[in-house]
Amino acid sequence: MTLTGQSFIAGCWxxxxxxxxxxxxxxxxxxxxxxxxxxxxxxxxxxxxxxxxCAFIEYRQSSFxxxxxxxxxxxxxxxxxxxxxxxxxxxxxxLPIARLQGERGRTINQLRFFATQLLSxxxxxxxxxxxxHAMPHRAPLPKPNLELRYIPIGVxxxxxxxxxxxxxxxxxxxxxxxxxxxxxxxxxxxxAHPGTSELMTKAVERAIKKCAMPSGIFSMIQAKQYDIAHQxxxxxxxxxxxxxxxxxxxxxxxxxxxxxxxxIPFYGELGSTNPQFVLKGKDDVEARLGESLVxxxxxxxxxxxxxxxxxxVPKGEQRFLDSVKEAVINSQSDTLLSxxxxxxxxxxxxxxxxxEGVTLLAKGEQLEDHHAAAHVFVTDLSTYLTxxxxxxxxxxxxxxxCEYDSQEQLQLFVGSLDGQLTASIHGDEMACNQHGKLIExxxxxxxxxxxxxxxxxxxxxxxxxxxxPFPSSSDVxxxxxxxxxxxxxxxxxxxxx
Amino acid sequence: MTLTGQSFIAGCWxxxxxxxxxxxxxxxxxxxxxxxxxxxxxxxxxxxxxxxxCAFIEYRQSSFxxxxxxxxxxxxxxxxxxxxxxxxxxxxxxLPIARLQGERGRTINQLRFFATQLLSxxxxxxxxxxxxHAMPHRAPLPKPNLELRYIPIGVxxxxxxxxxxxxxxxxxxxxxxxxxxxxxxxxxxxxAHPGTSELMTKAVERAIKKCAMPSGIFSMIQAKQYDIAHQxxxxxxxxxxxxxxxxxxxxxxxxxxxxxxxxIPFYGELGSTNPQFVLKGKDDVEARLGESLVxxxxxxxxxxxxxxxxxxVPKGEQRFLDSVKEAVINSQSDTLLSxxxxxxxxxxxxxxxxxEGVTLLAKGEQLEDHHAAAHVFVTDLSTYLTxxxxxxxxxxxxxxxCEYDSQEQLQLFVGSLDGQLTASIHGDEMACNQHGKLIExxxxxxxxxxxxxxxxxxxxxxxxxxxxPFPSSSDVxxxxxxxxxxxxxxxxxxxxx
Numbered sequence: 003m004t005l006t007g008q009s010f011i012a013g014c015w016x017x018x019x020x021x022x023x024x025x026x027x028x029x030x031x032x033x034x035x036x037x038x039x040x041x042x043x044x045x046x047x048x049x050x051x052x053x054x055x056c057a058f059i060e061y062r063q064s065s066f067x068x069x070x071x072x073x074x075x076x077x078x079x080x081x082x083x084x085x086x087x088x089x090x091x092x093x094x095x096x097l098p099i100a101r102l103q104g105e106r107g108r109t110i111n112q113l114r115f116f117a118t119q120l121l122s123x124x125x126x127x128x129x130x131x132x133x134x135h136a137m138p139h140r141a142p143l144p145k146p147n148l149e150l151r152y153i154p155i156g157v158x159x160x161x162x163x164x165x166x167x168x169x170x171x172x173x174x175x176x177x178x179x180x181x182x183x184x185x186x187x188x189x190x191x192x193x194a195h196p197g198t199s200e201l202m203t204k205a206v207e208r209a210i211k212k213c214a215m216p217s218g219i220f221s222m223i224q225a226k227q228y229d230i231a232h233q234x235x236x237x238x239x240x241x242x243x244x245x246x247x248x249x250x251x252x253x254x255x256x257x258x259x260x261x262x263x264x265x266i267p268f269y270g271e272l273g274s275t276n277p278q279f280v281l282k283g284k285d286d287v288e289a290r291l292g293e294s295l296v297x298x299x300x301x302x303x304x305x306x307x308x309x310x311x312x313x314x315v316p317k318g319e320q321r322f323l324d325s326v327k328e329a330v331i332n333s334q335s336d337t338l339l340s341x342x343x344x345x346x347x348x349x350x351x352x353x354x355x356x357x358e359g360v361t362l363l364a365k366g367e368q369l370e371d372h373h374a375a376a377h378v379f380v381t382d383l384s385t386y387l388t389x390x391x392x393x394x395x396x397x398x399x400x401x402x403x404c405e406y407d408s409q410e411q412l413q414l415f416v417g418s419l420d421g422q423l424t425a426s427i428h429g430d431e432m433a434c435n436q437h438g439k440l441i442e443x444x445x446x447x448x449x450x451x452x453x454x455x456x457x458x459x460x461x462x463x464x465x466x467x468x469x470x471p472f473p474s475s476s477d478v479x480x481x482x483x484x485x486x487x488x489x490x491x492x493x494x495x496x497x498x499x
Numbered sequence: 500m501t502l503t504g505q506s507f508i509a510g511c512w513x514x515x516x517x518x519x520x521x522x523x524x525x526x527x528x529x530x531x532x533x534x535x536x537x538x539x540x541x542x543x544x545x546x547x548x549x550x551x552x553c554a555f556i557e558y559r560q561s562s563f564x565x566x567x568x569x570x571x572x573x574x575x576x577x578x579x580x581x582x583x584x585x586x587x588x589x590x591x592x593x594l595p596i597a598r599l600q601g602e603r604g605r606t607i608n609q610l611r612f613f614a615t616q617l618l619s620x621x622x623x624x625x626x627x628x629x630x631x632h633a634m635p636h637r638a639p640l641p642k643p644n645l646e647l648r649y650i651p652i653g654v655x656x657x658x659x660x661x662x663x664x665x666x667x668x669x670x671x672x673x674x675x676x677x678x679x680x681x682x683x684x685x686x687x688x689x690x691a692h693p694g695t696s697e698l699m700t701k702a703v704e705r706a707i708k709k710c711a712m713p714s715g716i717f718s719m720i721q722a723k724q725y726d727i728a729h730q731x732x733x734x735x736x737x738x739x740x741x742x743x744x745x746x747x748x749x750x751x752x753x754x755x756x757x758x759x760x761x762x763i764p765f766y767g768e769l770g771s772t773n774p775q776f777v778l779k780g781k782d783d784v785e786a787r788l789g790e791s792l793v794x795x796x797x798x799x800x801x802x803x804x805x806x807x808x809x810x811x812v813p814k815g816e817q818r819f820l821d822s823v824k825e826a827v828i829n830s831q832s833d834t835l836l837s838x839x840x841x842x843x844x845x846x847x848x849x850x851x852x853x854x855e856g857v858t859l860l861a862k863g864e865q866l867e868d869h870h871a872a873a874h875v876f877v878t879d880l881s882t883y884l885t886x887x888x889x890x891x892x893x894x895x896x897x898x899x900x901c902e903y904d905s906q907e908q909l910q911l912f913v914g915s916l917d918g919q920l921t922a923s924i925h926g927d928e929m930a931c932n933q934h935g936k937l938i939e940x941x942x943x944x945x946x947x948x949x950x951x952x953x954x955x956x957x958x959x960x961x962x963x964x965x966x967x968p969f970p971s972s973s974d975v976x977x978x979x980x981x982x983x984x985x986x987x988x989x990x991x992x993x994x995x996x
């Protein structure tokens with residue numbers, strides 16, 4: 003499939019030779035790929051937003067049935083991209099083909115899921131609606147007819163994530179939920195997978211034409227320059243931002259948003275350390291748990307926002323430590339998504355290895371120089387509590403085992419814990435009951451509390467919450483996965499008559 | 500009833516002689532009242548917040564039934580305050596006793612309404628919950644049990660409003676909805692009615708004791724100094740802010756919030772000009788409409804956030820203008836809530852009178868020097884569109900009649916309209932149909948769209964939305980009135996097992 007290297011602005015692939023080009027990096031080849039992508043101009047961004055605003059006037063009036071049809075059509079068109087999509091995404095990310103097939107399926111299903119939700123009268127698209135009949139003879143004042151409905155918020159800016167090139171990127175959850183809510187999308191492609199974005203954009207382009215949707219409903223911007231991102235979130239027509247990425251980038255975008263006349267919602271899903279609480283029950287800690295945690299940590303070579311980064315384990319569980327050690331030593335290194343991520347990972351690993359009271363429990367096999375191998379450190383909880391360097395997320399295959407003495411110490415840990423996307427409790431019913439107070443307080447630190455399961459794997463369904471207290475997300479009231487994700491882009495309107 | 504002049508910190512009335520005192524102003528007497536109120540210290544504010552956080556741990560685990568009982572008990576205790584409450588609020592606000600009786604009833608009913616909502620399984624407290632059963636044999640991956648529930652966000656800071664000393668103040672909608680959601684409240688009393696706040700606090704103090712609720716659940720801070728307000732919203736334990744007041748004060752508080760590590764929701768209900776669209780139908784404009792608009796504008800002497808401030812009327816509706824004129828001329832002046840509001844009102848009136856193309860249609864009778872009399876100006880829509888001074892809200896009994904030529908001109912008006920709490924359409928079915936496009940676009944500028952009724956009067960019910968696009972509120976996704984107001988203080992949590 004031939005790539006244009008262009009941005010897609012309101013129905014047109016726009017040629018722009020004035021702003022330079024950039025190339026994606028191929029992690030497997032360990033060098034930049036050949037295809038050049040033109041940096042969009044600031045005028046192109048303005049045009050995309052203006053056309054999105056024009057499209058909004060038509061799109062917000064579309065029926066739920068038409069929107070559902072459109073989302074299903076986008077899903078069909080992604081399927082039609084076939085292996086060409088997998089091929090280019092594999093080149094750009096070096097994520098295994100099987101994983102990419104799975105993620106593609108999830109992305110397609112997510113679009114179909116929102117279509118189903120739009121058509122279901124019991125879904126979040128209808129659930130908060132209210133109608134109250136007039137009481138014209140009520141004293142002292144009559145009551146009018148009052149209808150509460152939820153309308154789309156306006157044009158949404160979406161930022162693609164590097165670690166999920168399908169599910170959290172061009173046509174991922176943010177785009178799907180915004181389009182479902184009736185909001186046009188101006189999408190900033192992630193520079194790690196511009197070819198993937200171009201192909202995905204071709205899919206939505208075809209769906210827009212087939213469904214006769216307004217052409218401004220979706221634009222995709224290729225640009226290496228940061229100022230384009232800031233221009234996007236500062237524009238007065240942009241009414242909400244969906245973002246998956248790092249806290250640092252999120253903070254910069256939020257600072258720009260705070261300079262706006264109208265402060266708008268910024269939905270940043272920012273990652274976390276996802277602590278794993280291994281409880282000492284009447285039985286010893288399950289032998290397979292260590293291996294399972296290592297496997298969970300290695301998902302996407304540690305580049306999942308739900309990757310388990312801190313494992314709290316009762317002191318002296320040698321069998322557990324041995325099983326972790328064995329699983330890590332037997333693991334094989336792999337690439338990371340970008341040279342910047344690799345460099346951050348290496349720096350963090352070196353720093354952790356130097357920390358007092360922290361030792362390397364095990365290291366995976368390093369197959370290639372430009373790979374990241376699994377590293378699991380071990381420390382005690384007292385050291386952890388006083389070593390703030392350990393509290394930060396390391397993006398990549400890394401975890402810290404914290405040995406604890408007592409439930410009181412665990413409670414101190416929870417008390418000092420920053421907001422997390424998830425936490426898991428590993429323990430039988432009796433152990434959970436014994437830790438009731440701890441678990442109750444843990445609820446207020448996380449977006450998802452998991453019993454006896456790994457945090458990786460985020461089900462796309464009505465009961466999911468993927469978000470959490472700051473800094474795991476920028477808005478604890480919102481989820482970026484599941485049907486409630488659409489609520490981010492809706493707002494109430496009361497009609498009185 | 501004897502007043503202490505003290506702040507109420509986590510169950511105790513605290514004496515503090517180190518920080519000076521202030522007095523409320525009596526608008527009717529046109530001088531400060533005698534009772535002195537001690538400015539709270541910064542230590543007292545910290546203590547209130549810390550105790551609220553401690554109370555949160557217990558209160559968040561209370562059953563909905565216990566919370567409902569508590570809210571009903573607060574309502575009972577307000578009733579028990581009897582006429583002493585009306586007496587002091589009348590002194591502090593000079594709002595008529597009948598109006599205060601009505602507002603007290605509304606405030607009591609609002610607490611009972613949230614109690615009812617807590618006990619109803621179909622209310623917003625339950626409506627977004629989800630449970631999805633596990634599918635352990637699903638391929639390729641099993642599905643876990645997933646439960647989505649909504650938990651309280653944490654300690655809420657509430658700022659009292661001057662214009663509704665009961666319904667939007669100490670035990671008003673923000674406090675009621677936060678307590679219903681399971682959040683402790685630290686309340687900053689409005690300096691215009693500190694005695695009212697003290698009495699209301701006595702009511703909640705008794706309810707806390709009777710219901711054996713944790714004492715930190717409610718604190719009330721008296722302070723004239725602005726830095727106390729900023730200290731409150733900056734504290735890391737504060738997780739949301741409810742505010743009703745001016746855009747200027749809101750902007751300053753938001754700037755402080757933006758310096759926090761964790762940016763928290765700021766729910767500011769900020770007022771608007773509430774445009775009234777009088778459509779030309781096949782019949783002439785209804786004769787009584789002018790009079791009704793004047794009466795609506797005069798509610799609370801123009802100090803309602805839903806006061807109709809801009810009246811768009813077809814050119815040449817002399818009968819309408821005459822009826823407005825007559826109603827205004829026959830109106831009698833009254834006090835405003837504070838000398839600052841009076842001074843701003845006078846300044847705005849003088850400025851408007853000087854604007855080119857703007858003339859005074861009528862003025863009400865000025866009974867006393869320190870009163871504000873009704874003023875209605877008239878201009879044409881072209882002048883309005885190019886005169887930004889007219890776009891701002893004037894707090895007090897004032898409105899501008901804008902005569903328009905055509906529907907196209909009205910569309911320009913809507914296109915340039917800032918966010919509004921409400922707008923009203925006055926016209927028969929045929930006229931509304933003829934203005935379909937205009938009305939559709941108007942929905943995206945307002946929080947409540949009203950047909951053939953006045954904007955003043957905000958029903959406390961499930962279908963209400965009291966909020967709107969910026970700058971009418973700081974968060975278009977939220978309402979400060981009605982059952983959905985509680986959603987502001989809840990956030991999703993997923994339990995996976």
